[in-house]
Amino acid sequence: MRSYKAKSVEPIRLPPRDRREAALDDAGYNVFNLSSDDVYIDLLTDSGTGTMSQEQWAGMIQGDEAYAGSRSFRRFQQSVSDVMGFDHVVPTHQGRGAENVLFGAMLEAGDVVLNNTHFDTTRAHVVNQGAEAVDCPVEAPWSAGDSGDFAGNFSLERGWEAVEAYGAASIPVVVLTITNNSAAGQPVSMQNVRETAAFAEEIGATFVIDACRFAENAHFITQRDPEFADTPLAEVAREQLSYAEAITMSGKKDALANIGGFTAMRDPELFERCKQRAILYEGFPTYGGLAGRDLEAMAVGLREAVEPPYVQERIEQVATLGTLLEDEGIPIVTPTGGHAVYIDAAELFPHIPTGEYPGQRLVCELYREGGVRTVELGSFAFPDTDRPEFVRLALPRRTYWREHLEHVAETAATVREQREEYVGLDVVWEPPMKELRHFSAELEPVA
Numbered sequence: 349m350r351s352y353k354a355k356s357v358e359p360i361r362l363p364p365r366d367r368r369e370a371a372l373d374d375a376g377y378n379v380f381n382l383s384s385d386d387v388y389i390d391l392l393t394d395s396g397t398g399t400m401s402q403e404q405w406a407g408m409i410q411g412d413e414a415y416a417g418s419r420s421f422r423r424f425q426q427s428v429s430d431v432m433g434f435d436h437v438v439p440t441h442q443g444r445g446a447e448n449v450l451f452g453a454m455l456e457a458g459d460v461v462l463n464n465t466h467f468d469t470t471r472a473h474v475v476n477q478g479a480e481a482v483d484c485p486v487e488a489p490w491s492a493g494d495s496g497d498f499a500g501n502f503s504l505e506r507g508w509e510a511v512e513a514y515g516a517a518s519i520p521v522v523v524l525t526i527t528n529n530s531a532a533g534q535p536v537s538m539q540n541v542r543e544t545a546a547f548a549e550e551i552g553a554t555f556v557i558d559a560c561r562f563a564e565n566a567h568f569i570t571q572r573d574p575e576f577a578d579t580p581l582a583e584v585a586r587e588q589l590s591y592a593e594a595i596t597m598s599g600k601k602d603a604l605a606n607i608g609g610f611t612a613m614r615d616p617e618l619f620e621r622c623k624q625r626a627i628l629y630e631g632f633p634t635y636g637g638l639a640g641r642d643l644e645a646m647a648v649g650l651r652e653a654v655e656p657p658y659v660q661e662r663i664e665q666v667a668t669l670g671t672l673l674e675d676e677g678i679p680i681v682t683p684t685g686g687h688a689v690y691i692d693a694a695e696l697f698p699h700i701p702t703g704e705y706p707g708q709r710l711v712c713e714l715y716r717e718g719g720v721r722t723v724e725l726g727s728f729a730f731p732d733t734d735r736p737e738f739v740r741l742a743l744p745r746r747t748y749w750r751e752h753l754e755h756v757a758e759t760a761a762t763v764r765e766q767r768e769e770y771v772g773l774d775v776v777w778e779p780p781m782k783e784l785r786h787f788s789a790e791l792e793p794v795a
């Protein structure tokens with residue numbers, strides 16, 4: 349049963365078909381180029397797109413906009429301490445700001461960073477420090493079908509292989525991303541958090557958690573690990589983070605805010621270095637590029653994120669979207685992850701070869717048929733890697749209702765029926781940095 353109701357609503361409309369056709373053409377078959385007015389159901393990301401609670405809005409009006417030492421910062425700091433167990437916190441404008449501040453304070457050129465799977469911006473900030481980013485995922489889930497309970501885990505076997513290849517001395521940082529966004533949003537087990545922490549300690553590396561979706565990860569642990577079946581969610585959420593020396597956080601995910609982020613750590617000396625970098629890149633360390641009201645939104649949101657009814661509904665809604673799609677014969681990664689459903693476009697469109705971007709074609713057709721915006725995370729977004737042809741349907745938090753999800757599933761069903769008609773796509777323009785091409789490249793159907 350839902351534990352909230354709507355108080356303020358935002359009108360949306362499905363533009364007429366000819367408008368969608370024209371918009372897709374004008375966008376160069378890239379949905380990042382669409383105006384949001386032309387989108388009916390927006391599943392592009394779960395980042396900063398959720399609905400805030402009345403308590404968050406009430407907190408915002410109390411925002412203290414003092415440049416230094418604001419009350420809002422202290423309230424935010426107290427929430428981070430209570431919910432996540434870190435007393436030294438540096439706010440930043442969003443998650444990637446936290447990555448820049450922390451990694452810049454920890455890494456040197458030539459270093460190697462291990463991660464279950466680096467999220468794109470995490471990888472970019474490691475590389476930006478002159479370091480190398482090495483992924484150590486477990487095998488699953490690289491295709492549709494059952495991926496197991498904790499397919500987001502860090503592979504210790506791969507971790508030790510990396511130690512062999514690079515030498516422990518070159519690996520100052522080991523990161524664990526919970527949940528693992530780049531591995532279909534799959535969770536990481538508590539045992540894996542403990543083992544990865546022990547592994548980092550053994551090789552003399554600092555253990556960092558990318559905590560963007562820490563509450564969602566904690567919920568999976570209470571559901572799938574008998575050891576935690578009776579432990580309160582908030583305790584599990586804290587225990588996961590208790591093994592880390594530092595965290596990076598995007599407030600746009602499990603702090604239920606529309607903007608914001610932070611990094612937090614235990615070592616006072618590292619804290620000091622991060623504060624200095626924050627002044628340079630983000631702002632004075634008690635506001636970090638945010639308004640006081642944004643800190644209030646995160647302060648309240650962090651506490652709401654670990655309330656069991658909220659998280660349970662959240663994860664169940666993602667699972668419901670998965671079931672509705674499966675009922676229409678759409679191949680997805682199961683069990684569904686925390687924030688999104690991942691469709692295997694290569695399996696849905698077997699007649700479109702990898703080089704012609706079956707995932708991007710699916711993204712375009714979901715928009716054309718139903719005004720549904722999703723994102724390709726396959727060979728278009730990650731050129732020159734062997735990623736599966738995933739299309740991600742990310743659900744904003746507390747925002748859409750079952751009827752919206754049914755529309756998405758009906759749209760996918762229509763696309764599936766018409767699949768023989770679709771041909772692949774060619775990239776006709778791309779920006780100089782190929783890693784960022786999916787944000788702005790333009791495509792057209794192959795001749």
Ligand code: F0G
Pocket residue numbers: 392393394395442443444445467469470525529558560597598599600608609
């Ligand atoms: N780490 C992870 C695991 C993420 O998923 C993201 C953002 C970030 C770091 C960076 O945070 O956006 O606040 O700067 N993921 C969004 C997404 C953009 O759509 O998956 P940010």
